[in-house]
Amino acid sequence: MTRPPAPGTHGRTLVASDLDRTLIYSAPALELTMPDASAPRLLCVETYEHKPLSFMTEEAARLLAALADEALFVPATTRTPEQYLRVHPPGPPPRYAVCANGGHLLVDGESDPEWREHVAGRLTECAPLDQVRAHMLEAARPEWLLKERVADGLFAYLVVERSLLPGTWVKELAEWAGDHGWSVSLQGRKVYAVPHPLTKSAAVAEVARRTGTGRTLAAGDSLLDADLLQYADAAWRPGHGELADSGWAAPHLRALADRGVLAGERILHEMTAALTEEAATPPHSVVSGPGPAPAVSAPPPVAPSPAPRPAR
């Protein structure tokens, strides 16, 4: 896959972020703790079956629109393209978006065929979806299994009644899946099983390669974001989610204490500050180069490796 960098992107910072529970929040995930009279005003960025579903604070929306003017903003989500296209972040529609955990690279809203072909080739390296799906269904119990879904023929997930899900079930599934080249992630009411070759970092690295961007900033909250955060030059995670719960850390990672929708706002504030600092730094003092992958103090047991960083 060789093509010249997209115009106007060379050397710009790439900002890659997970969406759900990182930048956008459903009502149960808002975690607003202040008196109602002091709650921030919220912008609805997604409607599902004619009802409002996902929100960000108005301040977060303002920050994201400004950030997308300065940097190349690339949403990086486990949502399928169809689920992603329901989300309308502020600012112009992102030129590039990573969907299905890296299974699709959307360019101007269309799934890139060359990337799909590349991904299909890599999926031969792990156990087939049918085998993993069958194992998940066999291990699940009707008392807590609400729905079972396959996303675009790429990975599987269960929707569960979280309060009835045994504490050890996800861990046992993750151990089995790890031996078969798959990762497991529990996010809200969904248990995902995703093949190791399907990573957000690989797709974001492809965007960086095509566009010739400089540094990468990233944010995410779940184990499926770990490889992306590890790949980035600077990264953020909220005080909620799987990464916070497992104490995941890295030298270039800011672990925020903020939880819920206010964590999304804080991430965007700090990313904006990082961009501003970078713009104010004289070019000769910028430390660049790929460097070694950062050491993580507590790598998640089921997260795949990040994509190699492109030469910069």
Ligand SMILES: [Mg+2]
């Ligand atoms: Mg998330």
